[in-house]
Amino acid sequence: MTRLDSKPTDGSSTWRYRRAFDEPTNRNLLMIDTVSRSELKWNDLIKQLESWRDGIGADIEVDLAASRRALAYAQLLSSIDEQQIPSRVGPTINKGIAFEWENGDLVAHLEILDDYKAEYTQFDGSQLVGDAELEWNENEQTYSAIYS
Amino acid sequence: MPNLNGTRTNKHTARYTHSVTEPRSPIPAIRDSETLLRRVPPSWYPDKSRPDRPSFDVFLPKRWVSEKERGDHNGLSVNREWFTTRTKVAIHPDTKKKQHVVQTSVSLLHGINLSVVEDYQDDDLSHALIPEINSLDYKNDKEKKKWIKYIARKIALDLCEMVYICPTNGD
Numbered sequence: 001m002t003r004l005d006s007k008p009t010d011g012s013s014t015w016r017y018r019r020a021f022d023e024p025t026n027r028n029l030l031m032i033d034t035v036s037r038s039e040l041k042w043n044d045l046i047k048q049l050e051s052w053r054d055g056i057g058a059d060i061e062v063d064l065a066a067s068r069r070a071l072a073y074a075q076l077l078s079s080i081d082e083q084q085i086p087s088r089v090g091p092t093i094n095k096g097i098a099f100e101w102e103n104g105d106l107v108a109h110l111e112i113l114d115d116y117k118a119e120y121t122q123f124d125g126s127q128l129v130g131d132a133e134l135e136w137n138e139n140e141q142t143y144s145a146i147y148s
Numbered sequence: 149m150p151n152l153n154g155t156r157t158n159k160h161t162a163r164y165t166h167s168v169t170e171p172r173s174p175i176p177a178i179r180d181s182e183t184l185l186r187r188v189p190p191s192w193y194p195d196k197s198r199p200d201r202p203s204f205d206v207f208l209p210k211r212w213v214s215e216k217e218r219g220d221h222n223g224l225s226v227n228r229e230w231f232t233t234r235t236k237v238a239i240h241p242d243t244k245k246k247q248h249v250v251q252t253s254v255s256l257l258h259g260i261n262l263s264v265v266e267d268y269q270d271d272d273l274s275h276a277l278i279p280e281i282n283s284l285d286y287k288n289d290k291e292k293k294k295w296i297k298y299i300a301r302k303i304a305l306d307l308c309e310m311v312y313i314c315p316t317n318g319d
Contacts, residue, residue, distance in 0.1 A: 059191055059247065090191025091191055093189075093205070100203065109204075126301055126306070128298045131294050
């Protein structure tokens with residue numbers, strides 16, 4: 001999963017968005033219930049992303065760069081921990097692609113806008129508890145926050 | 149009151165003359181009791197844990213990209229049910245494919261300090277806007293952006309319901 005906790009990794013204002021399962025305390029917080037979401041498999045999801053990249057089947061227009069990044073990101077996540085499958089993936093009104101993870105009242109939402117930019121939102125019930133603009137860090141293969 | 153002749157100098161300024169050629173009814177002011185509709189792309193529904201609700205994305209403004217692509221800079225689009233139907237709203241004007249439709253009401257939005265203003269178009273009398281949910285604030289003001297996200301989630305969770313579910317293929 002995307003980094004859904006938010007601890008600074010150093011003294012700067014740049015916060016790294018790592019994966020929730022890197023943090024044992026967050027493991028239960030944002031683990032996906034694979035039983036209830038068994039209908040959504042990584043293979044299916046990746047095929048869906050491939051078709052959107054190829055301009056097929058999206059209900060709204062998708063930016064090519066965003067679709068490529070989303071596909072690469074999904075492949076990366078699936079290779080790290082297949083349990084971290086999103087509960088929803090879909091095109092957004094901004095021609096991007098959104099990944100969403102849910103656990104109870106917690107919702108983590110990552111909208112990939114193009115090759116580098118993304119936006120992160122997290123809710124606990126109706127309360128907004130996370131909001132950040134992200135940039136893809138190619139060296140670390142993860143998103144870093146521009147602000148949060 | 150002189151009659152409208154149907155010739156407009158712009159969207160909101162009708163020319164009044166005494167020679168009646170094509171009477172045209174003015175658009176009634178938006179009332180608290182009105183129902184509002186909004187299209188929901190298939191991938192934004194259902195919200196997995198709340199099957200009767202859409203995702204909060206539905207109530208986020210389309211982003212400001214540039215002066216040429218200003219997104220929902222005037223506000224979030226909705227349709228007044230008085231002037232349209234759910235099935236008509238469901239049809240995307242560009243792709244002509246059907247999408248889902250969600251409804252809320254003016255009174256519910258007023259209850260969370262949102263306003264609704266008419267923005268009728270020549271080809272769509274039902275069009276209205278929620279000005280507070282706009283791409284300019286979303287882009288320029290981080291606190292307002294957070295508030296917009298909060299409001300979008302609030303509407304999606306508590307203040308709307310799905311009223312039209314399109315066929316799977318959207319045709």
